[in-house]
Amino acid sequence: MAINLASKFSDKVAERFTQRSLTDAYAGKSYDFSGVKSIKIYSVDSVPVGDYTRSGSTRFGSLTELGDTVQEMTMTQDKSFTFSVDAGNDAEQLNIKQVTKRLRMNWDEQATPLIDKYRFSKWMNGAGLVTAESADLTKANIVEKVMDGTAAMSNKLVPLTNRTLFIKESLYIKVKLASEIVGIDKLGGKSVGNGVVGELDGMKIVRVPDVYFPAGVNFFIKYKNATVDPMKLKTLRVQRDPVGIDGDVAECRFMHDAFVIGTKANGLYVDVAAASAQANPVIAKSSSTWTITSANATSIKYTTDGTDPKTSGTAQTYSEALSGLASGTVIKAYAAKTGMLNSGVTEFTV
Template sequence: MSAINYATAFSPKVAESFFKESLTDSATGKDYSFSGAKTVRVFTVDTVPLNNYSRTGANRYGEPVELGDTVQELVMGDDKSFAMTIDKGNQADQMNIKGAARAMKRETEQVVVPYIDKYRFDKWARGAGIVKGLSGAPTKANIVELIFDAGAEMDNRLVPAAGRTLFLPNTYYKLLALSDQFIGVDRLGEKALSKGVVGEVDGMTVKRVPDSYFPADVYFMVKWKGSTVDPVKLQDAKIHKDPPGLSGNLLEGRIYHDAFVIGAKADGIYVAAAASAVTAAPTVTVANNKAAIASATGGAVVRYTLDGSDPRYSDSAKVYSAAVDVHAGDRVRAYACTESGYASAVTDKTV
């Protein structure tokens, strides 16, 4: 049972904890709707390579190739709740400092919002399309260069420049803020500051994040807004006055939400992490119409596809256990991941 602290006539106030507004809401994706459904299947239509046009023959545009697609199934999974009571006797003895409405607001600001932010950061990091393993933590001397490297890598993968947010834990924000290349906050205005924006670098909006919000071994993250879908399907809060069995108030709340990285847009998330936490990419060896896949990281699970789809997100991906049959023209793609680490790059080999 939680301790009940009775108030004296000289202490009518509650010392409230500090809280932060959501740091992730402005960067969430809302391109897909989960209304009326727990599962959404996202179809990504493939492309075909260009051919040399022939001025003679039957198939002058090239041999027709059936247009395929990749299916990614997104299943809502995080369903959290809370419940608390405020007994009328305790309320009276504490000079009404535990008002139900204030208690509900306090729970939302200090517990629910931070939880959702931490959840999203973790899901985004573990589903990122670009994970860069760094041999050491960023320093004041190289942090700007590392951030520009992230932007260049995303540019090379054709990620739109508009809509990128750089999330920096406080430890590394300090290093960036001391750099001459950093653009200050003056021109962004107070409204932006209240949402965690502290400046701009390489065209990216910069948000500083409490160190405790970030996943382990992640130094910073760049996210393009449209790379994820982050549904909040149910956000419910109720205050019951004098319910059966209680003289006082019963407060209940529920948040049903999730966060998903869209496979076709996964390169819109760049994660800089400790090299020791990034799983080594698997090797693919083909001999006698068999493909053997191996990971250099102990305990890593390897998933693969043979249809050319990205095994990190495709419904056709399978867990590797033994050499698989392959045929000429098959495209073997595989990646590895550990339970606590971050996914490897995808190894791609055409038979």
């Protein structure tokens, strides 16, 4: 005689793992996009200092009008998702699909990592300082490599405060036991954000899943105000029994973006495997011309007005040697290749 054992569905849902945003606390929010899609940011030029002359009509030096540059930022990311929960299905599935809770869970599971990954990609590809490593980082040299990064930023006059170290999960274990690390248990009453696991040289350390970083990136140091990261619209709502549906409809729409401020690009430092990053350009003088090279680059962009070629509206695509440049002209260039992290910015003064 057959015995048919009973079974049933549990009313407990097996939730997927999620985590809060790893970037929100460190995103730049100094500029307001309310009511507009684009903003323009002025940067005012400076003039060099010379010797005072005690006679003549140019005692303070040659008079020139103070110039400026403009960087335009236009938001492009307009995202959304929606789903329905039919009343009949809900009634016959132990009412497990609580639509308000599912809406929040979908934000955490889908939208939050999408925003974090987008920000990391934009920040790192716009970084002014990129170091390509020919060998894997080790427990013996990881802290020194991080300190090399902070020194590079300091040499570019980046403020010592508001720096954060983001390190990929698979590399974090190599720094965890370093004596220079201040553990989370020793931070006392300090305010710490999501993912913070300690401090190094005054920087909070945030451990990040490997898949959130562009391929090959080991760690990333960010000065908070080097970027503009607007979240202009964030709508999460539930419609109860809308026309045509017996049940609930969840809707979400959010508009966001991430921009690197050209004059502050050196506030972003990336350490990456050489195989995953385009080599920094080499600018060299040959007779009365200047060449810019980077092996296997798809394109090289440059400026001769001192602006950041990654963000400047005056950036040009390099195609032949430059000529006719006046003494004191600053050439800045970066190289790119599809599938690779953008190079850092190389500077050369004529």
